Amino acid sequence: xxTLVKFILFTAVAFISAAQANQVAYVTNDLKIxxxxxxxxxxxxxxxxxxxxxxxLNGEAENGYxxxxxxxxxxxWLEAKYVSPIKGAKIALSEANQEIQxxxxxxKAQVTELENRIANLSSLxxxxxxxxxxxxxxxxxxxxxxxxxDLISGRFKQETFFAGAxxxxxxxxxxxxxxxxxxxxxxxxx
Numbered sequence: 776x777x778t779l780v781k782f783i784l785f786t787a788v789a790f791i792s793a794a795q796a797n798q799v800a801y802v803t804n805d806l807k808i809x810x811x812x813x814x815x816x817x818x819x820x821x822x823x824x825x826x827x828x829x830x831x832l833n834g835e836a837e838n839g840y841x842x843x844x845x846x847x848x849x850x851x852w853l854e855a856k857y858v859s860p861i862k863g864a865k866i867a868l869s870e871a872n873q874e875i876q877x878x879x880x881x882x883k884a885q886v887t888e889l890e891n892r893i894a895n896l897s898s899l900x901x902x903x904x905x906x907x908x909x910x911x912x913x914x915x916x917x918x919x920x921x922x923x924x925d926l927i928s929g930r931f932k933q934e935t936f937f938a939g940a941x942x943x944x945x946x947x948x949x950x951x952x953x954x955x956x957x958x959x960x961x962x963x964x965x
Contacts, residue, residue, distance in 0.1 A: 798832045800843075800858045801866065810851035814840035821851045827866035830858065
């Protein structure tokens with residue numbers, strides 16, 4: 776192999792190792808894992824980790840064991856097959872349920888306010904319907920009163936016309952009667 780290819784491979788391995796260091800990972804589901812003092816089964820057990828515990832990867836894996844630091848800052852070696860960069864389903868489900876509860880409680884006030892607004896709108900709709908019925912009833916009464924007013928006004932005009940006609944007729948009759956009486960006096964024939 777050429778020197779350039781060796782350099783590229785060496786750089787890539789170093790970069791991957793550096794990327795693995797200080798990376799957060801999780802203990803896989805439903806397990807209680809032994810954390811050992813070295814990278815084989817021959818080393819003593821220092822402490823235990825439970826499924827879902829977060830650990831920080833602390834270097835390159837050796838003999839199938841990954842050096843880690845737990846949340847308390849304790850170091851040790853954990854079998855690499857029990858380390859995952861993804862939270863386990865049990866943990867993810869628990870976090871999702873917590874988020875749902877948080878969202879429900881934070882939106883509870885908004886839901887209550889919307890329910891109150893809906894109740895108020897329902898009440899206003901009932902009042903609007905009642906008001907519309909009252910308006911319709913009042914418009915019907917107004918039309919009836921207008922018709923009665925027109926009828927009374929027509930009767931008044933008719934009665935006024937007849938009263939005026941009677942006055943004119945009486946005036947004509949009186950004019951004829953008194954007009955002849957005064958003419959007779961002036962003629963001197965009687």
